[in-house]
Amino acid sequence: MSLSESDIERIVTAVETMEASLAVLADKQALSAADYRSDPETRDVVERRFVKLTEAALDIAKTLAVDERDERPKSNPAAMIVLGDADIIDETTTQKMAEAARFRNVLAHTYGGAINHEEVYEALGDLERYRDFLIAVRTHLSERGVLE
Template structure:
């Protein structure tokens, strides 16, 4: 794989943002349903954490599309789909991350339509996809560092 000047510091910064948001969301996911859903501050904080997490992941994906594929995705979801099509990340993972990008759009543009129960379920069941994304990104970063240092 060719590494056209990946901005490794920027990628690391975004991975840190993702990890911090993951930790926050996992804390809320441990609460029972009604405790979480009745706490408006917790619900809003979880929504914000999802936005930060997904934005950071999309930022990394866009950077990879530009630097590794020399492509500009037309949608946020497409950033992940292109990486999956090109074998940079697992194609099935790319599909699931594309759905998260769509969820981000709902959070940002249509707060009234967000199903907080569904969001809580996603906090409990889907965050492993983001962790898998981080693992795949970390491998690429390590390869780029080896190439740059070797």
Template sequence: MDEKEKIALKIRSMKKYVDFLRKYKSISRKRLEDDYELKSAIERNFQLAIEAALDVGEIIISAKNFEKPEDYRSVILTLGRHNVIPPDFAERFARAAGFRNILVHMYDEVDIDKLYEYLQDNLPDFDEYARHIARYLEG
């Protein structure tokens, strides 16, 4: 499997997770807070979507021999520095890496307001990321 195939697989997975999240965009903050199973599923799908996006970045960074990122946030910022994605978008989308760390390392401390905000406001970022990656691969 070459890099483009690996990236396409990761993008498809990312979209699957984001599609799941979109189904719950209209839920209330209260339901998110009260429904432990739903909250857990949303947290997990956010984690997986972010990790798929980061995997795409790591594949590109490795294939192009860009400098090795120090952390997950740097994966996205490196893509911005090398114009794989627009630098201003990279700055904004890099925050997802920090959110991923919260989801992975602080299970009981995930701020319900932050989770709800991400669910309401940040799903389009994944679509934009996929478009930028597709354009980069085409060009």
């Protein structure tokens, strides 16, 4: 298969969204756990940025998965697994991004006191999985001649 112009534009937009969200989240990493827990506005920003960040990664994964297999993955974690099976992302990144997809589902469908703020704060300390994902995607697209 071959990525269409609209697929490439979609991926580029998703990469830009990921980079913007990563910058905001990286800024929030300096917060102590106590400061994070005590500031509802900061928690809202972090939670929303994680949702946007992961949705953008999933959009990339689904677009590449359809390109690889000519079918849409059955779940968000499955999209990451397809990229792992296709050697677009390594095994560790596959596992971590599948976990990120599940984490996104929790954040997107949970609110208020039901959100585990400790889990969100811990995730804030592990932005590398998203950076590794972006590097792997860029490498894959460059090797295919999609990116200049």
